[in-house]
Amino acid sequence: MARTTGSDGEKTEAAIRDAALDLISRLGFEAMSMRQLASQVGVQPAALYRYFPTKEELLFALMREHMENLIVSWGEARPVEGTIEEKPAGRLAAFVENHIRFHLARRNSTHVSNLELRSLSEKRLKRILDLRSQYEGELRSILTDGQRDRVFQIDDVSLTAMAIIQMITGVIVWFRPELRLSEDEVAANYHTMTMRLVGAVM
Amino acid sequence: MARTTGSDGEKTEAAIRDAALDLISRLGFEAMSMRQLASQVGVQPAALYRYFPTKEELLFALMREHMENLIVSWGEARPVEGTIEEKPAGRLAAFVENHIRFHLARRNSTHVSNLELRSLSEKRLKRILDLRSQYEGELRSILTDGQRDRVFQIDDVSLTAMAIIQMITGVIVWFRPELRLSEDEVAANYHTMTMRLVGAVM
DNA sequence: GAATTAATTGAACGTTCGTTTTATTAATTT
DNA sequence: AAATTAATAAAACGAACGTTCAATTAATTC
Structure with a gap:
């Protein structure tokens, strides 16, 4: 055949x-x-x-697509300038909510993107890490602005950004759709924790 | 030969x-x-x-040892009853500090224990997850006590426990000894963030 | 110093791996 | 309807895999 x-x-x-x-x-x-x-x-x-062409290029394609989709997703969810949501607290809320929903909707590709970096060649690894760094930069700039406006209490912006990313990405490790909490409740909970974490009064 | x-x-x-x-x-x-x-x-x-005897048993031995060491480490670091540190806030502080220091000192085995669970057979996986659950239970009981004493503001103990674990374990993803922050500074930072996260006044 | 045990080598087993090559058929274009 | 292109099958490549077995030597015991 x-x-x-x-x-x-x-x-x-x-x-x-x-x-x-x-x-x-x-x-x-x-x-x-x-x-x-x-x-x-x-x-x-x-x-x-x-x-x-190769097994590794398949992996790379999956990871790159995941990261590009994540960046696009944030670009669309990000509050527009001039609105009240465009202040640091509103942007952080939008960031956390988008992040949680994006990852819950893409459990498989999130696992792949987070756990299989070791299987990439140095060159391709760098390209994925660059995308990741670009995305994390969005969070860092939110934190920096909130610190400047004195609405956040943050000791170290980079460290806090990593802590928040780890915390909110970790949702896919334990969350199962059949559990007691709905996606909305989980998102709300992480939002509250994040705001407390950065010392924002809600 | x-x-x-x-x-x-x-x-x-x-x-x-x-x-x-x-x-x-x-x-x-x-x-x-x-x-x-x-x-x-x-x-x-x-x-x-x-x-x-097999490659998988080698992996299992490494993981079990890591988890058992972690539980022993917490057993030794846990504040003794009757002291001021034995209140929820003190116990949480000790938990976070021990966790951070333990993992920073064992980067390799932490990576193995966190990333290679998929390579275990169902039976062995369950044994590792049981140890993990036992350890996480320690954190949950601290959070529950703090909630009861009204020194923590927590919406959902289990969710918060997972968030904290993810956040403080994530330190090994980005922390490099040669960076600007010392281990002490990192531990202090995570301690502050954790206390804010659970709504404790410091 | 002989007998026994512990630690390791060297070679091989059958299996599976990622990948390539060639042939063949379906769909599309002319 | 013929020619071309797209999509796949079938078979095979050498290499690497986890593991086993028998032989051999060092260390220990008697």
Whole structure:
């Protein structure tokens, strides 16, 4: 056999991405074999190489897409200038809420992006870390502005930014949709904790 | 050749553990081969199997030891009953300080214990998660007591416990000894943030 | 100093890995 | 309807994997 009836490059590529996110987040990147991936997609291993030249480039594509989506998501959620929400406290609230919702909606790719950095070559690792640093810079600038306006009490902006990122990303480690708390309640809770953490009066 | 001059089982086992922690934390468990490990220890691959029956049991041993050490460490650092430090705020301060110092002193095994859970069989995974839950229970009980005494303002004890654990464990992701902040400063900073997070007045 | 035990080597086992090559068929274009 | 391009299958490559086994030597015990 060769080309199968109804086969379509775009659909296959999307199916590969989905299956890869599922398998990598469950088994880990190194533990997932290309044969396993092909089998889950319903295709022969060789077909994968039409879409991704190597296993590592597949991982890189998934991670880059995740980070770019995250940055775009924040760009759209960020309060517009001149509004009341554009003050530091409003921006921080928007940042936390967007971050929580984005990650809860993308558990698989979040796991992949957070746990598989070691499998990237130095060059590709740097590109992902640059995107990450760009995103974290948004948080740092919010904290710096709040410190300047004396609405936040922060000892060290960089350290606080890392602490907040770790805390709010950690939600995907324990949160399960079937648990007692809803996504809204979780987001509200993290918002409150973040505001207390930076010493903002609510 | 066979047994080498000066060879000693205890030393070899310790060397295997050290090398494994180093390699796994750098490459990941699946990416580390037993041949690589043997080479770093300075021994033939077959020699590893005198100390650990399988690769997975080696990983399990490293993780269990890490968690048991963490629990022992907290047992020794925990304030004694009847002292002023035994109030919730003092216990929380001790918990955060011990946690930060313990993890900063054991970067490799922390990475292994946090990132490689997926490589454990169901049974062994459960044993590690039980130890983890036992440790987290200590934090939850501190938060519960502080809530009862009205010295902490906490919406949800479990959620807050997870948030704090994620935040303070995250220190090893970014902290490098050569950076501007000392271990003492970092610990003090996390202590302040934690107290603010639970709404304690300092 | 002989017998025993501990520690390790060297070689090999079958399996699986990521990837490549070639052939074949479906869909699209001309 | 013929020619071309896109999508896949089938088979194979050499390399690396975790692990086992038998042989060998160092250290210890008697």
